[in-house]
Amino acid sequence: MSPLPLAFYARPALEVARDLLGTLLVVEGVNGRRVGRIVEVEAYLGEQDLASHSSKGLTARTEVMFGPAGRAYVYLIYGMHHCFNVVTDAEGVGAAVLVRALEPVEGLSPGERTDGPGRLCRVLGLNLNHNRQRLDSDGLHLLSGAPVPEALVERGPRIGVEYAGAWAAEPFRLWVRGSGHVSRFVSRRPRRRP
Template sequence: MTYQIIDESYCRGDTAEIARNLLGTILVHFSPEGLTSGIIVETEAYLSQNDPACHAARGKTKRNAAMFGPPARAYVYFIYGNHYCFNVVTNEAGKGEAVLIRALEPVKGLHLMQERRGKNHKKTNLTSGPGKLCQAMGITGEHNGCPLFQDPLFIAICKGWRQDFDIGVSGRIGINKAQDKQLRFFVKGNPFVSR
């Protein structure tokens, strides 16, 4: 499988469209413990306009500052006392938009993912949720603001994974505000999609 790493321009423009486009791309992390990677199969868009569920809705804070930075960077935040969530910053710097990566199909480093997740999880339980995939991939708050087009953490378009998948659309998961917005995108029928 050959990769073509994305560049900054890939994440400029309409955030919902980028959320769709990210489906079927691969997230790769060269960590000190080893390589892990997975195909992105579920995403959610968070917008700056008319979207109270977006962390940037109430303006820039210390926590969400990375969302207001340049696109194609990571926005990683800590939630519920236990979990990290990984986002791709989109649109232009200053906007405050991002795409939450909700699920991956593991490709490489399965053993390391098992180790990081602890216990004896099934393959489908390694990366099928935003908190799970961060733990499995070794993504933490250290990666907040990191570029996503160079080592050690990057997203690439891969030739070789099937490109003929159907895209499902639904309301976003786990939020109380703006539940009617159809901003969740996923690969239909993929067993690694959450829920």
């Protein structure tokens, strides 16, 4: 199978996020070939999206987000967890989709958890060395997978972006209903503050 073409990513982040569900993320490196089916993502729409890293404008860290679509944006959070994103949309927009959870397919043992962006990066061996890498390369690419029917796609607010005001409530997190690999239980009821 051939990697998804770079044109796949050159669309609005929400469209790409939806279409990423069910695709296969492939990492080939010192640990061999590791493959996971994407079951949870979050879309970040660009500079206007206050939850996005690009909302601070063009910086050394976010430069890749403003570059051509179809590149990896990998960053370190809390000084210990890597997060893997795919850059989307047109150059200059600053949009990306965070891959939050995978269902193990190949090269992963049953005990290796992939339910969360930091966990999946650790298990797949994704790190800052993958930042800016093209997503059609031999060592890092995505393949078409079994399409996820719309009836199985759930949508809700992104996780951990409460600082973003109204943008925090936007339903830009998408996941496959019923997957045991989604990173966090989602309640349909809004949380109440004490």
